[in-house]
Amino acid sequence: MHRFLNYLRGFHPAGLAVALLFYTWSLTPSLLPRVWYMQALATGVSIAIGYGLGVAGARIVRWAGVSRQPSRKQQRIGWWVLAAATAILVPLFAALGAHWQHISRGLVGVESDSRMIYTVVLLLAVLVALLLIQAGRGLAALSNRPTRAGRRYVPQPVARLGGLALVLVVGWLLIDGVGIRAMLAVAERAAFSADQETREGVAQPTEPERSGSPASLQAWDSLGRDGRTFVASGPRAEQITGVTGRPAIEPIRVFAGVTSADTLPEIADGVVAELERTGAFDRSVLFVTTTTGRGWINSAAADSLEYITAGDSAIAGMQYSHLQSPLAFIADRQTPLEAGRVLLEKVYAVWSELPEAERPKLVVMGESLGSYGAQGATASEQDMVSRLDGALLIGTPEFAQPWNRITAERDPGSLQRLPVVDEGKHTRFAAEAGDLKLPGEWEQPRIVYWQHGSDPITWWSFDLLLREPDWLAEPLGEDINPAMRWLPFVTFWQVTADMAFSAGVPAGHGHAYGSEAVGILVGILDPPDWDEESTRRVETLLRDPATTLEPLGEFR
Template sequence: MTPWRAAPGSLIRQDKSDEHHTPGQDRFFEDSVREIAPVKMAAIGAGIAAATYGVARAESLLTHGMARLASASLGGKPEDHRALGRITALGVSAGGAYLALNRVSAMLTKGGGAVEPGMEEPPSSLQITGCAESGLEWMKQTREGARWLASAVEPATIDSVMGTSKAKQPIRVYASLDIAEDPHERVAILLREIDRTRALERGHFALFSPTGSGYVNYVATETFEFLSGGDCASAAIQYSVLPSSFSLGNVSTGVDQTRMVIDGITERLLAMDPSERPHFYLFGESLGSQVSEGMFEGTWTYGPPGAKVDYALWIGTPSAAKWRKQLWGDRSITEIPDVGPDGIYLPRTIRDWLNLSEDERTQVRYLLLQNGDDPIPKFGSQLLWRRPDWLGPERPIGSPQHTLWVPGATF
């Protein structure tokens, strides 16, 4: 059989010549064939080896140079000052790496904080942050904030797609990193926008937690707007403009902001008549999932319902997220999970979700979804010293089936 050339995790119908094919069944290829090009892999390996050798050679030359300089200044042979040379070389290398990292960070910050050319025109709709009535400067909405705000679905589009005739203009409100220097002021701005647009008077309200760059999943937001007929409001608050790998140090700020926003929303919901409250949703993707879940650490399953959150979807929760680990406990990765208390469900892979019965799915209120082949939920510092269960004798779908754990190297 010719292997499918498909992106891991994509939903396609399996080739009928496959012996495991079930007629009429769609499959997520979380563990599909990974094609390896030997020439390409050899070239990459050679490049990495050359770069590593170059760095080592440069460090060695710098050490010898510092040792000779110390010998000329302090006397003695260069060999007597090799330790000093090593320490100096290490300091120079660390300093160079720090300056390079700062340079890259500054370049990324400049790009992430700027509204892109062609998007300088603020929205005209009163229901979107950045309009004249919001009183917030559009050019401070950052690249990702402006993209998200400018892409709100229009009522005519909703009616055209859904076959309806009375769709509303969806509300989108956003507090960008640049709109205020202080996190507390950023939270206050978002809550003022929620009040100004009467977001909680809609039938559905969702708080989206962005990834490190401030990106909010467009497909998730637009799906929310289409399925609700526009009778919805979406909100997001930014904690960084850098890619997620550069934003790990900002997670605590993101968690604190999210906690304050949810506290403000919960306070407003409690002040409303129960029959008039909107359905309250949370959504987080990748690092945004960690930020969104962070406020529930130590609350077991009581956190989301206690905050008046009706439903939540978290996708690709990073390994560093503590709440998911607390919920999973000491269960084995080989154990098929059940829907837990308060409707929380932690599937190991998408296949677990698909295998639930219709009744079981309707019980799920808080879904922590992940692709079996997504490395983000698997990659963590513990790989340095401990073999993870997904590299054990029995491995879930999506885990590499022939990879051996090697201390340090696997990390």
């Protein structure tokens, strides 16, 4: 007990005071409801950061020459005030945090957790904070030796900062050079093994219009897990006709896996060969899709295209990694860009040689890391407009270009979460199909950035640490808790935690992009003889594939 009390006495009161403030901030709402363990992590990190800032602030004051020592009576009063504030604020904000999360869950249609679980959140958060604080103390202890050496040449404060900086730099180099590489090596082996599996219910297609079929140049086993799912799924001609009432042909889906060739250009060559084999360049629309790391393609967007075009379409994609998007990005930021560029250039080389009147519409699509990669094939909005017939870029990460530049240069008065660019002449941003309706004429080609105001993948940025973004200063989206506020350091960790849950919410929120793809693609393609009833029927089926629709007669 005596040792435990001595341990508690080792905490600086200024650090504890700021840690308490950061604790209250960490429980405020963010973009999405948080699962309890992510809340505990965000709160623990926030407490540790608050403690570190409080201690650092006190030491800066002392180094500045303010060294007045409070009396014992003043110290006791200070500790009692801190204890009283803790006793009041900790349970109060635990209850408020549960209340705010209940509201956030209601806004996105997610079942609420038991409010009692916030007791576990608090305990786990304190444990995380203590571990991080101890790690910080360990770094400070390691910096003592270089600090003592530095005092011979520079003042004490400079020597201490230099010693700590040296330890941090060496530690980061070790983590970045050894730790991350080791982690990625383990992840790569696990991902490769998972990629050999086939999802339950997925069977090799028999249609020659699909890669992996007996007629295909791409072996079924080489497509990867997500590639096999992509070519095996989607509506067939008969189903398209049953839903839309329009005579349909068999849609084309081609894909090449990362193990199908040794280099990205060779994999892309395999995709082009499949396009030529299936007659894809004779279809009305050709979608060139940059996938996420391991080859995932948004099924709602792919299915929507095939319903809208009555199967007169082709979708092409290729895998460039075994890793999921976050790890693929950490491992290599250039490969997604290179994959997007190489595939589009290979397809464009064949497409551009066709007589202009006989070319299919060339449209680029990508989601998340796929959107980042797809934009790597184009230098600017003007480049997309000059080379393509359309683009659908979904849930684009903040670091992607030209998204970032286009957003920053948006028309004055428009929102960061839904920018207006050149009055919407070619490029429009939308959270739902209704957002595409702007006063000015929408000229071809049409480019759409589909993004939700509550999508942390789009809004996560290191800038959140110290700067309030425009999207938080502006009116928030309808599915975001109106109590959300920007808070230094804390909002960054909240949005970071949100990313883990971003795809686990119902479609239309966060990073879940679903049936709204129908209306978005209708806006891009502007198909003749398409009506709102057709959009409604397809959206209904995409939301619930088990839905039984009333049969339609011949095309009206």
